[in-house]
Amino acid sequence: MHGSTRCFRQAGSLFTTKGMQRHSHTVFASTTRAERIASRFSSSRQLQTAGTASETAKEAAHEVVHEDEKALRDVFDLPTKTTLGSRWYHQGQPTGLLMESRFVSPKSFKDAGGLAVAEAQQLVEKVVSAQTIDEKRQVVKCLDQLSDALCRVMDVAELVRQVHPDSNWQAAADEVYAEMFDYMNGLNTHVGLYRKLVEVMDDPECSRHFGAVEREAAVSFRRDFERSGIHLNKQAHSRFVELSAGINEQSRDFLRSQSQPLPKSRIVEMPMEHLRSLPSQVAMEILQSSRTQKRRDGTTTVRLAPDDYAAHYILRDCEDEATRESVYRVWQQGSSEAVKALESLLEKRQELAHTVGFESFGHMSLVDKMAKSPSHVDEFLRGLAAQTSPQWSALIESFKTAKGSDVYPWDRDYLVSRQQMDNGALPSLMPYFSLGRVVLGLSRVFKSLYGVELRAVTPQPGEIWHPEVRKLEVVDENSQLLGIVYCDVFSRASKSHVGAAHFTARCARRIDDDICVQGSDAGHSSQTVVERDGQRFQLPVVVLICDFPVPAEGSPPLLSWSNVETIFHEMGHAMHSMLGQNGYHNVAGTRCPVDFVELPSILMEHFARSPRALSLFASHYHTGKPLPSELVRQHAQQRRQHSALDLHAQLFMSALDQRYHSSHLQASDKTASDSWSTRLLAEVHRDPMFIGAASGANTFFGYVQGTKWQSRFTHLIGYGASYYAYLFDRVLAGRIWSRVFAGDYAHSSVTESDSLNPLSREAGERFKNEVLRWGGGRDPWQSLASVLDNGQTKSSEIEAIAEGNRSAMRTVGSWQLFDI
Structure with a gap:
């Protein structure tokens, strides 16, 4: 995600809030392994030795649950004993929302916003007045501390707006967010801050002392300043501000149009x-x-x-x-109002990019991404389309055979449904996926891979916003607290329909070397700070939001396999936040390029499909019997039957997103008709990338005259030339799954999977050290090359990846997708 939606830095935003990541997709234990599970995985190798076994041994393995693990499972599976009647939610002196003593009430929350701005302003003055070498060397630290001071309030305000059931809290959050957002916009174009940062970076006496992560933080700040138009003359900058406001207005108009009813004439x-x-x-x-x-x-x-x-x-x-x-x-006729707003939005984005000096909005958006340029994205998309063309062609042929004639877009869902019915219904997997067992499985997977586990704890009064919220501690093998995860996973009327999302309420950041200004210790209590190796860090806090159905009375919450993947995905983001503690707020955890941020979360989806991982937790909520491996394989094969359709749709949307933000979007495009975006939509439909050698593809996937599908493409707002990112990270995750974790596949036979062990601690440590712990503090291409450099990939390919250029994108596009 991050579904899917995710933490996107919009152009022109320097001191951005961390936002959220959204998610918009057998071998069982042997008797020996059952005995090891009984001893709570006392060795890192205990989860690495598994083989086939009798059903009796498998069932025994599932039934052995340590007391701490039982508490973790039951806090989710026994809601009647742990929610509405809980005294800790209703009684006692409130400790503050998310353990923040500043967030005790709506009033104190608003006060915290004002204090954060006051602290930030003092830090601004520290930066612009820096003269000595020592003072200049503190500039990047000051900017990072400043950004964190604001985000620790604004990010919580965004969370409160989405999930808090109290309208007074929501109103306070709206007010705080609006006021602080205006202040942050002023910082984005603060010439004094920018000039001092450039001075420091260009001064060898200062920059030669930068560590690797500090340098990445500095580059990130400078790049965002410059994309905010700060280097423009007065007239150009005024136009930049005007265009930015227009883009925001058109974005709102486009989204508002989605809820408008169809005209009465469309019957x-x-x-x-x-x-x-x-x-x-x-x-x-x-x-x-x-x-x-x-x-x-x-x-x-x-x-x-x-x-x-x-x-x-x-x-x-x-x-x-x-x-x-x-x-x-x-x-599919779409909304004329939506098309008008979209075209105005795209035109303003293009002019904004030209104002700042970029060839197109795509070039502007991609400059700090892994892809770097639109041509590199095109290399990736065409490479991926070419390797998946056989599956796509075969699927169309099967549809034509089933129908007995040409197939059209309105046949797709009908033919898919008929083919699924022909295969017969499979028994549901939901009884094997109680929410508590799934969370327990996540803890066991993290224990095996990274030596960390989840521990259920009781919140203090006022710490959570709803009694259904669960609090988890993330601890390492030495019982050292790494961070906090709050889980708000059930649907309710008072909760915005954000789907699945990962909110970062507080980043891990080193604070013992903070620049002392009034208020800099605000919110830093014994509850929110940890000490490691003589250094003090903020305790990272994340919130996972899902929209799972409320369980029936007397039954534990039961999840579909898709829901299991969703919570694994969001926990992948959470673990990135927990382990990506590099000392700097602006590049901590999930604050990394948008086409890299989904890698850890999509990788976790592979574990949710892994027979070996499923064997750790998937058991019937009533009988305790393990999930049969053959049933897993059958469901996996059924899901893969039409996966080429989804991939093709993702490729098309990625290509359309690129076309709408490309340098080819010139005046001639916009004057040819009153709906130039529709004409470009039709052109992308005709691209050979989407037709290939498949006979019948022209009718099945061709443009249907009179339709305006682009009026419904709401991801154009948040993604803006970056929609390819999810596909890109899906390919990266698949490569790492097969080459680093030697991943098993649920659609394979049990025999093929016996020798594969994705729960290897060695593989987990490699991924943690080369990817997770860096957050955004390292070139992601370097992280990718390093994690794959384990003898399973050719050295020439590793060298090409490390370059991170057009050739690297072409290489990634050629990698096999194992989940289609």
């Missing part, structure tokens, strides 16, 4: 009998919200305005192709 008239193939409840809801009309021949028709809900079921279940086509065409 599909369909025979009522065509509703019979739909689920009865869906058909009833469509009839209740639509008008019916009797024809002269005695038949009844339904006059339907096809919203997302109705369109989904009709396109999936309706047997009549003409009806599916009519619904598809009307549904």
